[in-house]
Amino acid sequence: MRLGVRYDGITERIGVALNLVPIPIGLAMLGMPIARSLQVAQRTGILAELAAGPSGAAELAERLELREQATRLLLDTLTAARILRSGADGRYALRRRAAKWLAPGSPTYLGDFLADTNEYWAWWAGLEALVRDGRSIELHDRAADDPYWRSYITGQYELARLSSGAVAKAVSLRPGARSLLDVAGAHGEYSMALCRRAAQLSATVVDLPGSARIGREIVAAAGMAERVSHVEGDMFEADFGGPHDGALAFNIIHHTSPEAAQRLFARIAAALRPGAPLCVLDLYDRPPGRRPDIGSYLGLFFHLTSGADTYTVAEVSAWLAASGFGAARVRTLPQIPGLAILRAERAAAP
Numbered sequence: 001m002r003l004g005v006r007y008d009g010i011t012e013r014i015g016v017a018l019n020l021v022p023i024p025i026g027l028a029m030l031g032m033p034i035a036r037s038l039q040v041a042q043r044t045g046i047l048a049e050l051a052a053g054p055s056g057a058a059e060l061a062e063r064l065e066l067r068e069q070a071t072r073l074l075l076d077t078l079t080a081a082r083i084l085r086s087g088a089d090g091r092y093a094l095r096r097r098a099a100k101w102l103a104p105g106s107p108t109y110l111g112d113f114l115a116d117t118n119e120y121w122a123w124w125a126g127l128e129a130l131v132r133d134g135r136s137i138e139l140h141d142r143a144a145d146d147p148y149w150r151s152y153i154t155g156q157y158e159l160a161r162l163s164s165g166a167v168a169k170a171v172s173l174r175p176g177a178r179s180l181l182d183v184a185g186a187h188g189e190y191s192m193a194l195c196r197r198a199a200q201l202s203a204t205v206v207d208l209p210g211s212a213r214i215g216r217e218i219v220a221a222a223g224m225a226e227r228v229s230h231v232e233g234d235m236f237e238a239d240f241g242g243p244h245d246g247a248l249a250f251n252i253i254h255h256t257s258p259e260a261a262q263r264l265f266a267r268i269a270a271a272l273r274p275g276a277p278l279c280v281l282d283l284y285d286r287p288p289g290r291r292p293d294i295g296s297y298l299g300l301f302f303h304l305t306s307g308a309d310t311y312t313v314a315e316v317s318a319w320l321a322a323s324g325f326g327a328a329r330v331r332t333l334p335q336i337p338g339l340a341i342l343r344a345e346r347a348a349a350p
Contacts, residue, residue: 033077034077034078034081035117036121037074037077037078037081038078038083038114039114039115039117039118039121040074041074041078042102042111042114042115043115043118044064044066045064046060046064046066046071046074046075047094047102047111048104048111049063049064050084050092050093050094051094051099051102051103051104051105053093054087054091054092054093055091055092055093056089056090056091056092057071057072057075057090057092058072060075060092075092079092082095083095083098083102084098102114108162109158110155110158110159111158112151112154112155112157112158113154113155113156113158113159114155115151115155116151116152116154116155117155119148119151119152123137123304123305124304126304127300127304130303130304134307136303136304136305136306136307137304137305137306138305138306138307139152139255139305139306140208140211140255142210143210144208144209144210144213145210146210148210149210149211149213149214150214152211153186153187153211153214153215153218154187154214154218156186156187157186157187157189157218160187160189160190161189162335163333163335163336164189164190164192164193165193166333166335166336167190167193167281167333167335167336167341168190168193168194168196168197169197170279170331170333170341171194171246171248171277171279171341171343172277172343173194173198173201173245173246173277174245174246174275174276174277176200176245177198177200177201177245177246177276178200178201178202178245179201179202179203179204179242179243179244179245179246180194180195180201180202180203180204180244180245180246180247180248181203181204181206181240181241181242181244181246181247181248181268181271181272182203182204182205182206182247182248182250183206183235183240183247183248183249183252183264183268184206184207184211184235184249184250184251184252185203185205185206185207185215185248185250186205186207186211186212186214186215187214187215187218187219188203188205188215188218188219188224188228188230189218190248190250191203191205191228191248192219192222192224192227192228194246195224195227195228201227202227202228202229203227203228203229204229204230204231204240204241204244205219205228205229205230205231206230206231206233206235206238206240207230207231207232207235208232208233208234209232209233212230212231212232215230216230235252235264235267236260236263236264236267240267240268240270240271241271242270242271242272242273243271243272243273243276244271244272244273244276245272245273245276246272246276246277246278246279247268247271247272247276247277247278247279248278248279248281249264249265249268249278249279249280249281250279250280250281250282251281251282252264252282253280253282253311253316254282254283254299254302254306254308254309254310254311255302255306255308256306256308257308258311258315258319261311261316261319262319262322262323265278265319265320265323265324265325266323266324268323269323269324269325269346270324272346273346274346274347274348275345275346275348276345276346277343277344277345277346278320278325278343278344278345278346279341279342279343280316280320280341280342280343280344281336281339281340281341281342282310282311282316282339282340282342283295283298283299283302283310283338283339284310284311284312284313284316284339284340284342285299285309285310285311285312285315286312287312287313287314293338294337294338295310295338298310298338313328313330313340313342316328316342317342317344320342320344321344324346324347325344325345325346325347326344326345326346326347327344328342328343328344329342329343329344330342330343331343
């Protein structure tokens with residue numbers, strides 16, 4: 001019997017011998033070596049080598065200066081997880097569905113995001129402290145030159161570009177909109193996607209210095225530096241400029257308290273023209289009475305890595321209304337399962 005596990009729309013089948021171990025023990029035993037093997041295969045260059053062509057364990061170990069026995073066992077683990085395939089000649093290759101995400105030349109490449117998840121290993125080690133003592137981890141409290149910013153923001157960019165076209169369409173700025181505010185927009189991919197849809201539009205991304213530094217590089221590499229600029233600073237203190245014709249606050253309120261979220265919305269409202277929309281993309285908590293789902297995993301992750309929480313659509317809508325916005329509408333997209341866009345327009349001045 002096999003147990004299907006879904007990650008961001010990618011389904012991998014992990015074999016669990018139910019006659020040998022109970023499902024929870026099987027998940028604990030198999031999930032950890034598969035996750036770590038993937039991370040290490042990415043970080044050591046094994047996946048990139050296999051994307052270029054099949055190879056044996058000894059060849060890989062020699063080219064990458066690795067230990068042959070451990071390399072072979074890692075390759076066998078990924079083969080058992082159906083990420084790789086092995087031939088009778090002892091050579092390994094990426095399976096086609098894995099290559100879609102893990103081959104460097106693929107337009108849907110997520111290798112940098114996979115490498116960044118290596119950081120998660122240490123974070124999850126703090127789960128017991130969170131449950132026992134309420135101690136969470138602060139992801140964003142790092143120096144601007146910390147190498148972590150490159151890993152983090154590049155990985156998030158790779159994820160964002162998978163859905164940015166559909167998200168930009170759902171944001172639905174008014175015709176003729178010329179100025180967009182992107183709060184905590186980091187890599188700038190969502191701003192670039194909106195600018196690609198409207199030739200007259202330009203965007204200002206506000207983010208912390210370490211994030212903005214990498215974001216500028218990404219935007220420049222995409223040839224969009226003349227239309228998408230970065231302002232460095234804390235989102236509760238930085239000058240938002242304006243008035244803007246629209247604003248984004250994506251994947252940020254789950255890092256804030258309710259009071260901080262409402263304060264942020266009020267700051268954004270003050271930087272918008274009347275009638276301009278604010279779009280809040282996030283994971284929203286399930287309504288009371290609804291069974292837990294995959295969103296619960298992310299909810300726990302956000303609580304672990306910020307000490308904050310996920311909130312219901314009703315809660316966020318109320319904060320928007322109290323901050324000068326009209327009624328909010330919800331938009332879900334198949335490209336971002338588990339997340340939704342909450343869109344509300346800046347009310348006219350009294």
